[in-house]
Amino acid sequence: MSLKTDLSHTAAGPARGKGSRKHGRANGSGAESQGPKRHTRRRRERIFQWLFLVPAVVYMALFFGYPVVKNLVMSFQDYTTATFFTGEAPWVGFANYVTVLSSSLFSTSLLNTAMFTLGSILGQFLIGLALAIFFQRNFPLNGILRSLLLLPWLLPLIVSSAVWRWILDKDSGALNRFLGDLGIIDTGIPWLTSTSLALIAVIGVNIWIGIPFNLTILYGGLQEIPDELYEAGSLDGATGWKAFRHITWPMLRPVVSVVLVLGVVYTVKVLDIILGLTNGGPANSTQTIATQSYNLSFHEFQFGEGAALGNVLVIISLVFAVLYLRASRRAVDE
Amino acid sequence: MKSTPRTTRPLSLAVASLVGIPLFISGCGSAGTSASSTDSVKEISVVDYYNNEPDKSFIGDALTACGTKAGVTIKRETVPGKSLISKVLQQSSSKTLPDVLMLDNPDLQQIAATGALAPLADFEISTDNFAEGVLSAGTYKDKVYGLAPTVNTIALFYNKDILAKAGIMPPTTWDELKAAAATLTSGDQYGLAFNANPTYEGTWQFLPVMWSNGGDEKKIDTKETEEALQLWTDLVKSGSVSSSALNWTQADVKDQFLAGKAAMMVNGPWQIPSLDKQPALQYGVVKIPVRQAGQTSVAPLGGEVWTVPQTGNKARQAKAAEVVSCLNNDENQLAMAKVRNTIPSKTTLAETFAAENPKLATFTELIKAARARTGQLGEEWPGQATKIYTAIQTALTGNASPADALKQAQGQ
Structure with a gap:
């Protein structure tokens, strides 16, 4: 916060100086007699600057600061259902963290979270990029197709997961019916009930949901690349793959880093899709840190432990958020 | 001259918004707490989760009638069932609990433990004649906090036509169940459907076989529970039950049964209305089989209890207690049980009710010996229930033998 206000001060400083200098020049004489007046005006201006900041600061403190601090405090307390009525939550130090981190489920959830995030991001990004490049060409129905691709993004996640749950059902699911009719399989594949397939199926659904985001941002990035570069490149023999490798990719890199980092932050915390598809099962094979934290808090009423696990998730997201800030700053520097 | 109004406007705006935000927020919080206690009570508030028809009207009518009487x-x-607990917690921290609160019975002890509920003995509500399981579900530390007018449980539904065609009698023991399920499995049709999903519902459906065999929810790595889990595992491994059971809900199980894809199913009486909508379907209900003939089939108790929260207003609490007591009288128990396909919770009513509602006779019989999930564990139930469904999932996916799965889960 202090960094931001400092920046705004220095940014406002020279501009103000210039303005008053102009003012002074226009008045010609009497600069000294205006001294104290200018001083009070400056102070008033500064007060106003602060006042303009106040709504934003209040908003941030209320809706971002409070929940984060509350969650942090909660994770060090024995916070149970009784706490809501009595307001008493004994301080337990790091006990909640010890419990959740030493639980045998934690390593499973962490690994699943990593695989889920990595798989989803990779799939979403590659398919999104391929589609973005494809839609760069001019062809009939381009606009309509592109807007249809946004559909997964527009559907409520609970709806999509319910539909996918039916599609992926072992006995009467659409996918198995389709594969069976083609003669590829004899018996239904247990997409959501096999410990080795469930995570893959859930990743697949999440890729489907994430493609529109990647497509939209990457398509926007591609539009920003000037055509002249490709024209000049084609004169030097850079077409097709070479044009992508030497023109598109370097020009797109800032956008790519934004898409990837935001993608990670969005994916790490995915909850509703997993709950809707498998509820973390079978046998915890799709249990992630997010779903486990939700279970602890809202099904087992261990709010302290749930908060502790939630904070682990916040820290993971924070690492990527810092990477994002650094990447975007570097992009500005370039 | 122009500059003066221009500068004061943002200032006043900022001040107004600064003052306004807390006012607005505190305004939201203080609503509803201002009822004075000395006035005669004209209105009481009720929160429940019967948000779907026809239950919504059945319960609503009974409440209105009892309100008029009081x-x-x-x-x-x-409110929707899933958000009731978060609503209750939110209301108990803002001290805006309703005068009458309905809770799902396994949640009662959890909420009673917070001190948010008043013991019903304070209002001299009679607890005579209630089935033992019903009382134990409503009791926390020797005091009764909630009473359920009607309750439910689960049993084995079977498709009469399919069983008759195969020449099979409804099974009564585990061996018979396995044999019948195997014979009834062919092509698209499975012999049996139950739900073993990773939620409390999966645990709930497993409890009858676990309890009937003498399994103990406090310590699940015992021979009795292992035998029960072995039965569930055998049924899935042999293909008599689809492995989709790992992800089914009880509603999915009913859909499989309705579609003729399962010859038998484990389910509760609340599915009867949807089953009856299909007149071609002939079904019967028997108790869930036991390991050896002679063992008693112990069913888990389901249903909702009505409570009187500690609102701090004695006059309103007294009226609330009158309504809760009225909901639980004989007349209302019989009427509500009949229309809602549930069972009256007073054992004295069982005989009359079973005679009048033959479809619910098996369930009525089961309620006499039904056990509450929280009867032994109280507020510890959610943690242990999680262990049970984790063990079920581990064994049914073949990740570990039933014995190892239970040992792992108990140690977690």
């Missing part, structure tokens, strides 16, 4: 009007709010 001389108050009912201000009722129905």
Whole structure:
């Protein structure tokens, strides 16, 4: 916060100086007699600057600061259902963290979270990029197709997961019916009930949901690349793959880093899709840190432990958020 | 001259918004707490989760009638089942609990433990004649906090036509169940459907076989529970039950049965209305089989209890207690049980009720010996229930033998 206000001060400083200098020049004489007046005006201006900041600061403190601090405090307390009525939550130090981190489920959830995030991001990004490049060409129905691709993004996640749950059902699911009719399989594949397939199926659904985001941002990035570069490149023999490798990719890199980092932050915390598809099962094979934290808090009423696990998730997201800030700053520097 | 109004406007705006935000927020919080206690009570508030028809109207009518009897009007709010507990917690921290609160019975002890509920003995509500399981579900530390007018449980539904065609009698023991399920499995049709999903529902459906065999929810790595889990595992491994059971809900199980894809299913009486909508379907209900003939089939108790929260207003609490007591009288128990396909919770009513409602006779019989999930564990139930469904999932996916799965889960 202090960094931001400092920046705004220095940014406002020279501009103000210039303005008053102009003012002074226009008045010609009497600069000294205006001294104290200018001083009070400056102070008033500064007060106003602060006042303009106040709504934003209040908003941030209320809706971002409070929940984060509350969650942090909660994770060090024995916070149970009784706490809501009595307001008493004994301080337990790091006990909640010890419990959740030493639980045998934690390593499973962490690994699943990593695989889920990595798989989803990779799939979403590659398919999104391929589609973005494809839609760069001019062809009939381009606009309509592109807007249809946004559909997964527009559907409520609970709806999509319910539909996918039916599609992926072992006995009467659409996918198995389709594969069976083609003669590829004899018996239904247990997409959501096999410990080795469930995570893959859930990743697949999440890729489907994430493609529109990647497509939209990457398509926007591609539009920003000037055509002249490709024209000049084609004169030097850079077409097709070479044009992508030497023109598109370097020009797109800032956008790519934004898409990837935001993608990670969005994916790490995915909850509703997993709950809707498998509820973390079978046998915890799709249990992630997010779903486990939700279970602890809202099904087992261990709010302290749930908060502790939630904070682990916040820290993971924070690492990527810092990477994002650094990447975007570097992009500005370039 | 122009500059003066221009500068004061943002200032006043900022000040107004600064003052306004807390005012607005505190305004939201303080609503509803201002009822004075000395006035005669004209209206009481009720929160329950019967937000779907026809239950919504059945319960609503009963509440209105009881309210009229007590001389108050009912201000009722129905919330979706999944959000009831978060609503209750939120209301208990802002001290805006309703006068009458309905809770799912396994949650009662959890909420009673917070001190948010008043013991019903304070209002001299009679607890005579209630089935033992019903009382133990409503009791926390020797005091009764909630009473359920009607309750339910699960049993084995079977498709009469399919069983008759195969020449099979409804099974009564585990061996018979396995044999029948195997014979009834062919092509698209499975012999049996149950739900073993990773939620409390999966645990709930497993409890009958676990309890009937003498399994103990406090310590699950015992021979008795292992045998029960072995039965569930054998049924899935042999293909008599689809492995989709790992992800099914009880509603999915009913759909499989309705579609003729399962010859038998484990389910509860609340599915009867949807089953009856299909007149071609002939079904019967028997108790869930036991390992050896002679063992008693112990069913888990389901249903909702009505409570009187500690609102701090004695006059309103007294009226609320009158309504809760009225909901639980014989007349209302019989009427509500009949229309809602549930069972009256007073054992004295069982005989009359079973005679009048033959479809519910098996369930009525089961309720006499039904056990509450929280009867032994109280507020510890959610943690242990999680262990049970984790063990079920581990064994059914073949990740570990039933014995190892239970040992792992108990140690977690």
